Amino acid sequence: MQSTESTLSDRALKWVVDAIHPEAEVLSAERLFGGVSSPVHGISLRVDGEVRHFVLRQIDNKEWLQEQPDLVVREAESLRRAAEAAGVRIPAVVAFDETGSRCGTGMPALLMTRLEGKVVLEPEDRFAWLNGMAQALIQIHDVKAGDFPWAFAPYCNAASLDTSSWSKVPDQWQIAAGIVTSERPAFTARFIHRDFHPANVLWSGGAVSGVVDWVNGCIGPAGVDVGHCRVNLALLYDVRTADEFLTLYRQYAGDSFAYDPYWDLVTLIDFAYWPPEVYGGWTALGMGGLTTEMMIERLDAYLVSLLDRVSKTKAQADQRAKG
Known part of the structure; x- marks a missing residue:
């Protein structure tokens, strides 16, 4: 900071x-x-x-x-x-x-x-950066906290989402809202940070030195932490970077994590509920070159990628059902 x-x-x-x-x-x-x-x-x-x-x-x-x-x-x-x-x-x-x-x-x-280290938003080695965050998040999700009294709840009501004032694909946002307001998939409750993203991860000597800002800690689906980090990465960089983080997390989690794009959509709508803007925390930390127009383009692009994942997931499920 x-x-x-x-x-x-x-x-x-x-x-x-x-x-x-x-x-x-x-x-x-x-x-x-x-x-x-x-x-x-x-x-x-x-x-x-x-x-x-x-x-x-x-x-x-x-x-x-x-x-x-x-x-x-x-x-x-x-x-x-x-x-x-x-x-x-x-x-x-x-x-x-x-x-x-x-x-x-x-x-x-x-x-x-106060922990040693600083936030890194523009890493020299992006793979190592993503890898370090994925490993840290896995370790957080391994904490046994079934008795923790605070539980996950969405920040926004997807049923009232309206992106027509800024998005180039408002109809697809309505599709996403319909998915989120439909039946919630089953999940394994884990201890989650609830606000896990690059600006809450500290680095020292090329390694993660700490994770901060725990005011939203709770019990919930691991996919919420993964999705929250992914949408931040999509906004900071692009869909590819967000997907690379997911790949790394899934590799470390193995069978303990069942990915469902539903949770990506839940966390994405948290960002799209109000007209997009550049997050002030990023600019305060020295991240330049971001504009509101970029945030809009990147949110739309990430949404389209997630709806594609939903379609593929459904097609695979239909294929398995047919034997």
């Missing part, structure tokens, strides 16, 4: 210090950018002569909090559960303020450790 001068209040900083060590010295506090859903600050402290680094997330979206008042608790529990993933580093929970009353801001807050 990129950073700039801190806007943290003295009381919020005191809460951070008290959570770490009452005699800790604040060395720096800076606003981090790259995410757009809530204010995030990086804070460095000297504790017993050692410099330690932390991240403070504060939730300031009142509408989001009305819908999900337990967001901070959810992220804290997601982080704790995700820490069980073998081979993937996850921020550790230090403290949280469910209402923001102790921070004095009225914004629910979560303090966690």
Whole structure:
């Protein structure tokens, strides 16, 4: 994440210090950018002569909090559960303020450790980049979390999807909406990140060094994480890149993952429900050259590729049924 001068209040900083060590010295506090859903600050402290680094997330979206008042608790529990993933580093929970009353801001807050590494959106070796993300996601999905209390739900109501104001293929979007609002396929419930994409993956020394932003962690179909990452890749690059990620994930998952394009369509509609625009997190992280027109073209192209997958899947099922 990129950073700039801190806007943290003295009381919020005191809460951070008290959570770490009452005699800790604040060395720096800076606003981090790259995410757009809530204010995030990086804070460095000297504790017993050692410099330690932390991240403070504060939730300031009142509408989001009305819908999900337990967001901070959810992220804290997601982080704790995700820490069980073998081979993937996850921020550790230090403290949280469910209402923001102790921070004095009225914004629910979560303090966690800061991981080494940075986001990579323009890799020198795209195959290694996709491969690292696929391996990390497999390890997350291997976490045993059948008792996790938060469950997957779509962000948008596909039945009210209307792309006529921007898409060149609005009729095909309606076909996609019809598929999503039909019977949901069976799936194996797994622990999922729910917002897995390149801007939430950190890299150091050419390898994945951590996965961050766990506020949406829940139990749901693995295809939702795969699909969410794929639509991000289709927008950042193209359909081919999204398909390469799917191929790698399927190779690692083996028989534990039954791919169904239905979940790709669910996550795609999350992006198409409102007129497309370039994601602010990408530009904040230095990704240039993207335009709204490109986002529209790439969403349409990805949609067409998915509907083709649906047709082929149906044809294969019909062929098997005939023997």
